Amino acid sequence: MNVFKYSNDNKRYHTLAFEGRVYKACINAGLSCPNYCIFCSEKSKLFTSEGSITEQLIKEKERIFKKYGEVPLCAYFQSGTNTNAPVEKLKELYDEALNFEGVTSLSIATRFDCLGDDVLDLLSDYNNKVPLTVELGLQTIHREDYSLFLEKYEELKRRNIKVCLHLMDGLPGETEEMMIDTAKVVGKLDPDALKIHLTYVVEGTKLCEMYKTGKYEPMSFDSYVSTVVKQLEYIPAATVIERLTGDGDKRTLVAPLWSTDKIKVLGTIDKLFASLDTYQGSKYNKNAL
Ligand code: SF4
Numbered sequence: 001m002n003v004f005k006y007s008n009d010n011k012r013y014h015t016l017a018f019e020g021r022v023y024k025a026c027i028n029a030g031l032s033c034p035n036y037c038i039f040c041s042e043k044s045k046l047f048t049s050e051g052s053i054t055e056q057l058i059k060e061k062e063r064i065f066k067k068y069g070e071v072p073l074c075a076y077f078q079s080g081t082n083t084n085a086p087v088e089k090l091k092e093l094y095d096e097a098l099n100f101e102g103v104t105s106l107s108i109a110t111r112f113d114c115l116g117d118d119v120l121d122l123l124s125d126y127n128n129k130v131p132l133t134v135e136l137g138l139q140t141i142h143r144e145d146y147s148l149f150l151e152k153y154e155e156l157k158r159r160n161i162k163v164c165l166h167l168m169d170g171l172p173g174e175t176e177e178m179m180i181d182t183a184k185v186v187g188k189l190d191p192d193a194l195k196i197h198l199t200y201v202v203e204g205t206k207l208c209e210m211y212k213t214g215k216y217e218p219m220s221f222d223s224y225v226s227t228v229v230k231q232l233e234y235i236p237a238a239t240v241i242e243r244l245t246g247d248g249d250k251r252t253l254v255a256p257l258w259s260t261d262k263i264k265v266l267g268t269i270d271k272l273f274a275s276l277d278t279y280q281g282s283k284y285n286k287n288a289l
Pocket of ligand 1: 033035036037040041042079080081111137
């Protein structure tokens with residue numbers, strides 16, 4: 001018998017597999033960020049032309065159909081900040097994706113400091129037409145602009161737009177307690193979906209300089225696994241956990257190298273959940289202070 005309501009296998013957290021897979025066709029629309037996070041490696045990508053939206057979707061469709069057969073596609077605006085342009089330009093980009101045969105939904109990754117009222121209205125319009133998810137990078141609640149995040153998150157929820165929040169473990173200066181506090185606070189927001197990322201040290205980033213000069217220590221395997229399990233205890237069971245390991249570029253990854261063994265990371269998370277006999281949401285209490 002499954003111990004966890006949202007699982008049909010040995011998972012003790014609510015996976016996308018349980019919900020029904022979404023086939024994401026990844027798009028780089030070339031939209032940059034207003035400023036760059038110290039760990040980010042996207043900058044270099046944004047200056048690399050990957051072709052028009054349609055050209056990218058043709059390639060992605062081929063890749064996905066080859067692997068999974070003819071499935072509905074979600075156009076995933078992944079790289080950079082995909083609301084960082086005038087709304088007319090954004091509309092052109094989103095429409096081009098939606099007009100591509102086989103695309104039935106939209107997923108738009110962005111930052112909360114790039115969600116002006118005009119953009120929120122535009123997203124609302126799309127949300128009324130097609131399934132839309134906004135992927136919102138929060139990373140941690142221990143940041144000066146957390147109140148701005150909250151304001152924008154609530155605006156999205158008021159407009160019934162699905163939100164997938166991104167958290168990041170192992171940021172410089174963060175302790176395990178701080179990461180767990182982030183999960184406690186985020187859990188109470190009842191996000192539709194959540195991704196937890198590990199902080200990678202990637203060649204060419206500011207974080208890489210810090211690492212090479214001994215100013216940054218990446219998380220250990222054991223510490224990441226146990227932090228993730230503790231964090232998920234505070235996330236409501238209904239929240240879909242879309243990701244617990246990243247897909248860092250192995251060619252530019254400097255540390256931690258253990259992160260490349262995704263199967264081991266996920267398997268150890270499952271084992272730890274079972275050995276502690278705990279599961280996602282076991283400590284979730286919306287009304288607790
Ligand atoms: S918001 Fe995302 S893409 Fe932009 S700099 Fe930060 S991590 Fe990179």
